[in-house]
Amino acid sequence: MAAHLLIVEDEEKLARFVELELQHEGYEVSKAFDGREGLKMAIEGDYDLILLDIMLPGLNGLEVLRRLMQDKPTPTILLTARDAVMDKVSGLDGGAVDYITKPFAIEELLARIRVALKLHGKNSAGALNTNDTEQNSEGIYTWQKLRLDEKKREVTYDGHGITLTNREFLMLEMLLKNKDIVLSRDTLLEKVCGYDYVGETNMIDVYIRYLRSKIDDVYDVNMITTVRGVGYVIKSEQQ
Structure with missing residues (x-):
């Protein structure tokens, strides 16, 4: 369709x-x-x-x-x-x-x-896109007290709602789906903004900063780790 x-x-x-x-x-x-x-x-x-x-x-x-x-x-x-x-x-x-x-x-x-x-799940011809990263059956991803519900598009920390823009949500979702895997800026740009994205090359750094201001800074955690010269990762266990 x-x-x-x-x-x-x-x-x-x-x-x-x-x-x-x-x-x-x-x-x-x-x-x-x-x-x-x-x-x-x-x-x-x-x-x-x-x-x-x-x-x-x-x-x-x-x-x-x-x-x-x-x-x-x-x-x-x-x-x-x-x-x-x-x-x-x-x-x-x-x-x-x-x-x-x-x-x-x-x-x-x-x-x-x-x-x-x-x-958002459609390709240019309108068909469902089935090439997304493999997800768990419930669409729930967690880290410590953080919980992302893919189906409801909701993010909470210890039960408190966190308001994210669409791209912030997609960025966090991508990192949570690939915990312990360092994702390069190019990979994140491709997955979050798309192959055909035309815009600022520092877009990923900007959205990482937004996420940290809404999660890391508010709840005094270190969820997103920068790997210098490579990209970003959410580790299962933070030191």
Whole structure:
């Protein structure tokens, strides 16, 4: 079954152009032209990915994203003419999986869509991706008092909830699945951001720093170990 995408974009000509390109690639596409309509469709519908503009009438994209993440988390790529760093940070911290600034090349958008779908269990043709790292049957991964529930997409430490962005969750999940195995930055970049990722080369170090600030620093532990010149590892037993 083809992946179903929702475009929330008030520029109707742009929305139609992107819709035609996506349909040509084999995706099923729906559209909304303002924030309130987009939020309603996103919550009531069943979409594999949402392309969400920030500057929307009725309800801006960041507010749509905030409400969506609370009610029905769905992988979301932000589309916007605004390229301020704080807009990018707000969007990614709010739960968006990626951010692309207008004007953009359609080839880049399609590449980012493929990456986002692959990270969330779909390939570019919409089929289930069966090449992920082998997981345990319950989808539960632990380290000391930390617990990651893959199916519920929840992380807790000693019963206390930890709020992570999508990429932070994927990074932690990858490290926990491969305890005692040092994962290189390139490997993490490939698994967490995708083969086709186009972005900052220090992305992995940034997300490791975010994880440490939310887990290691808060609970006074040393969960993630840096192996200089190689990458990162979570060890079963910390010294």
